[in-house]
Amino acid sequence: MNAKTKLFSYDIVDSPIHSLSGLTKLICFLLLTFAVMYSYDIRVILAVMLFAALIMKLSKIKFSQIKLMVLYVLIFVLTNAVISFLFAPEMGVEIYGTRTVVIDLPGKFDITAEQLLYSTTKLFKYTSVIPFGIIFLLTTNPSEFASSLNRIRVHYKIAYAVALTLRYFPDVQRDYHDISQAQQARGLELSRKASLFNRIKNGLLIIIPLIFSSLDRIETISNAMDLRGFGKSNTRTWYTSRKMKSNDYVAIFISALIFIATASVSIFINKSRFYNPFI
């Protein structure tokens, strides 16, 4: 294995998005995510997605970097659409209050225009948050993440726990790899052919050494942190926190605007979370 030393494939690239501070990106990410989380209006969601595509282009992210994620998400949303149709084929009808049959199928599985709109909207709703997450992960220096969390009022101790996770994940991953190889050399097989009981037993043979050797580490690390005064006061400053510049305020302003706009569409135009073209 080529030891992956960074959790996210963050690269230093010269782009307007990279130059924003971590705090800005975190705030924008949350605003935009909540904007599409609340709305169930396909027009709004599509508009936000278009905006996401624009930002993606601005931040110079290559498709090859996100290919795998896109594939995972596609599988997820398509399965979800099918399953939710099987479970509740009349969900759309219930929501929109009309029933327009498009294809007449036997049993209760008629395909209705309402169901199609509901499913499509949901599909886009799920996918629309993905670009923002990807942009955030690929353009934010992990070092800035903890300080940004702290600045949006997450307690600094918890923010630091997140930093520790990012710091030690590669270590844990390397240990896992070493342990797994050593156990395989002893004859452990992780194949699906084994019986369920054996699969569980074999899993434990890797997990136990991994967890217990990590527990030893917790003590040393917390001593090291105590010795350098971690937790002595109620606040803490951050080496990596950046000063907010004008472009940061612009970015937050735009995101806030989009958030307010989507909320306004729901409240004042649709008078509900749904956009209902059927009545």
Next chain:
Amino acid sequence: MDLQPIIEFKDFSFQYYSQVEPTLYNINLSILPGEKILIVGPSGSGKSTLGNCINGLIPFAYDGEITGELLINHASTQDKNIFELSKCIGTVLQDSDAQFVSLTAGEDIAFSLENDNVPNAEMHEQVKKVSRMVDMQNWLTSSPFELSGGQKQRTTLAGVLVNDVDILLFDEPLANLDPATGKTAIEIIEEICSSVNKTIIIIEHRLEDVLHRFVDRIIVINEGRIIANTNAHALVSSNILTKTGIREPLYVTALKYAGVPITESIQPGYIISVKAHQCKDALTTWQASIQPPQVQEEKPTVLKVENLTFSYDGIRNVLEEINFELKEGEMVSLIGKNGSGKSTLSKLICGFEKPGQGTISYRGNDIRDKSIKERAEIIGVVLQNPNQMISKNLIFDEVALGLRFRKVPEEEIIPRVEKVLDICGLAPFIEWPISALSYGQRKRVTIASILVMGPEILILDEPTAGQDYRHYTEIMEFLVEINKMGVTIMLITHDMHLMLEYTPRALVLADGHLIADAPASSVLTDLQIIQKANLKETSLYHLAQMADIPDSTGFVQGFINYERKLKNR
């Protein structure tokens, strides 16, 4: 000069709540400002506990009962908490991976400033300043994965210097470093001591390596008591080291073999101070008297590596054109600095990775198509940390695991496991849970669990890392026993003493190339190899040169031959 002690123990005793007996008894010790003190002692002697009392981890993180008094900067530590103490004492722990808690070097140096709410701009200023002191100014944005062991340690050191502390406490600073980096670390400590006048306390059991530079006093701790408080010359001249099981410097051992009386008059405390020319005659006579070992008949080759090239990413070769053979019953060491390809080589041999080019053959047969599991019956590998291999609660089950995986009938497993446990000296503990064993015993369990599968070749990664001299000797003598039974052993190590003492032959890797395949004595006296592989010349070589012995490499080899005969290997 009338100085008040900066640290003063008065009748100080400490007992952990979980233990039946005190770990420290009636400690009386004064340390003056600006002094450089070395504290030595075997594992379990209480030396680390003493360190933890000074930096405040006791009683902050470890509960226990304190009697007597400990004054730091004239104030009793009873009235101070760990945070106040951390303002005047900086501690550098042995595990720099654990102490490096941040994502980059710059952040890690700033860690304690962050906790003190120092404003961002000021923090950057101070980090820049301190990083220059330890020569890390160009690495501030690097992650720990991009830094070497020495750089990580320097980052950690900067992380405590940034507080402008009066006292620096180093807890086993050499434990995880290769020889050259360890040497540099001792030099950096010296530099800081003299330039900014700090009080320095070094806790170590590797006496000779610390004595690469002068120290004011050495405190020896054994079984919770201070048994010596003296200078290096007096300590080395006494029998205290032998009594407490601390390894004496190698050149002192050589002088003793040569019949030179070790007294303070020859200044034996440091290799640079020892009056070697006075001992020239004795050394020369001794060297001449050593019989070269009988030439052993050529044994058949068990493992042959040919033209091995490997790359993880297809761009940069981690190993290039590696060629070597292992003969039956050999014990060789594989050395080289971190990242030189040592562990990759062992992974290729075990089949954890597949070679790009080249072949690995076992007794003339290419083993390319053998799975990890099949190879394990020929080649066993033991990881450095036994806790990463142990997955069962009982010793018997742990050792039997490999056989059970191979569906060996239980009635055959029992005698095989018992036999291996017997060889490993673990038979009396057969019913014990592994958690009740010491680190060294656990190491044996992991070796036993590999040996039980009957491999002909055993690869061990740093088998003695972090062990004091007594445990080191125990583990190594045990490996010699196994080796004598015919198991070929390859040791991946940083320890040059180990190389000299136990492995006649050494393979040296540097940047993916095998730069030497030679006797240990010539590797450790060849300046070019030493530099390329981050090694350090052995003090035996220095001794020979200082005494004007013409064939210095021959002198080192003579020492090895003499010891082998003495210990009947």
Next chain:
Amino acid sequence: MFKITTRTIVAIGIGAALFMLLFMYVKIPSPIPETSFMTAYGLGAFMATVFGPIAGGLIQFIGHALSDAIQYGSPWWSWVIASGVAGFLYGFAFKRTRVEKGEFKGKDILTFNVIQIIGNVIAWVIVAPVLDILIYQEPVNLVITQGLVAALMNSISAGVFGTLLLIAYSATRTKKGSLSKS
């Protein structure tokens, strides 16, 4: 119970790293198609019992959120929050068993498992479905079914792996002295 020391913070950081690793790589295929036993929940339940509810909750929340982020590009908040709730509730087993005293049998196993099952039911049959409906307007019968399956699977994972880990951990807490060489 809710005290946060540096040790708790480190346990959260390392615990979440372990959780991520197990969550992404160490899944054991179950007999029910398209589902697997997530060993990560065994770890979560174990850590929650040893370090308390805050640690348990945050380990699962942070671990799940970061794993989702790596795999899908964005956290799936409804399930991430449910994971956090489950971890927090597992933590009610903290100091209710004798695991730190070196014993984890009969009554301790029962206590631990009752707590973790209650935790899983609340998290997966109540919290996750409610959030799925609120955010995504998923059909009620679908989310309840998903929730029931998740509660079952995760109770088994937490039950089997958590119990075995706690037994192994309690063995490391045994005092020396009671042992004699055979």
